[in-house]
Amino acid sequence: MRIDLHTHSSVSDGTRPPAEVMRRAAAAGLDVVALTDHDTTRGWDEARAALPPGLRFVPGVELSCELDGRSLHLLAYLFDPDDPELNAELARLQESRDRRGREMVERLRELGSSVTLGQVERIAGGARIGRPHLARAMVEAGTVASFEEAFTADWIGADGRANVARYALDPVRAVRLVRAAGGVSVLAHPRVERGGAFDDAVIRRLAGAGLDGVEVDHPGHEPADRAALRVLVAELGLVGTGSSDDHGELSGDRIGCETTAPEAFRRLVARAGGAR
Incomplete structure (x- = not known):
């Protein structure tokens, strides 16, 4: 079973419509795919309607968070899309x-x-x-x-001349919001440098707040980072996932290039309250 738990569509900053993301997922040989657009669930209905036979859809979002002045991304899956508190935060983020x-x-x-x-x-x-x-x-x-x-300091990089700060969630609060809405949360690409890599202390802190998993296998992670994350995830009893973080043309249409082990996926789903 091939499982990719981190993809984006044109509903946020991907280049392919949700329906095309689903078709490309099937063409890449995936059995399970999550749509995790930034701070929105707007692509879910189109993705579900376009599901090819045999492909399982996991609804998700990638929540924008901030810790110590640095951008942190939290993947949330299988939560109640009608949860009022989480919906209010998604609206504020958008x-x-x-x-x-x-x-x-x-x-x-x-x-x-x-x-x-x-x-x-x-x-x-x-x-x-x-x-x-x-x-x-x-x-x-x-x-x-x-x-x-x-994406440099001259233009729209994190400290760029044209960059503007925006609202972002505290990650501890975000983890708790997702859990209260019946979902599960996974820290996205913690060793990717664009927003600043996050060390073990941050992961331990989020685990204490109820974090369910960490994205270990990501195209931006070096082998040494993956190995160290696996040790930490096992120590903390978290779920280690693998995902492409595909953005269509912007990322080279790499859907399915990294995957989550079936057992890890089963553990993640089991943690979701009332997940179907």
């Missing part, structure tokens, strides 16, 4: 994304870029504006030569 997108366009223009809000909205295609949409618009406008160049 509203903050909208505000940030508009303000970042203004800053880019102040810095001499010809990027426009209309251009960014066209690229986003109805999704909430994220930095990848801005980066694509910057390349299109000739502001930068490459997608990667946009």
Whole structure:
């Protein structure tokens, strides 16, 4: 059984519609796939409606959190989509994304870029504006030569001149919100450097708050990081997962390149209250 628990669609910052993500998952030989768009469940219905025969869908989101001034991402699965407290936080996160997108366009223009809000909205295609949409618009406008160049201190990197802070959840609170909504939470790519890698102390702290798992096998993790994470996950009694973190064209259409072991998946589902 092949299981990928971290993918994105054009509902957030992926390039493929949810239905196409499902088709590509089946074509990649997956048996189980999770859709985990940033701070939104809006792609779930389309994904479910497009499921090819034999493919199992896991509903999820990737929650935007912040710890010690650094971005931290938390994958949440199998929660009640009608939970009022979690829904209120998702709405707040999305509203903050909208505000940030508009303000970042203004800053880019102040810095001499010809990027426009209309251009960014066209690229986003109805999704909430994220930095990848801005980066694509910057390349299109000739502001930068490459997608990667946009994510520097000169432009929209974490400490960039055009970057704007946005609302993010405290991760301990996020873990508890997900659990209260009947779901399970997994710390996403803790050793990837873009937002700043998180050490064992952070994982221990989140485990104490009720974290269920850690994304161990991720395209951005080195072999030594994976080995160390496996030891820690086993010590803490957490579930170690593996996922592609596919964003369509932006990530090279890599869906299914990393997978979660079937036993790990079963353990994760068993932790979800009332999961089907």
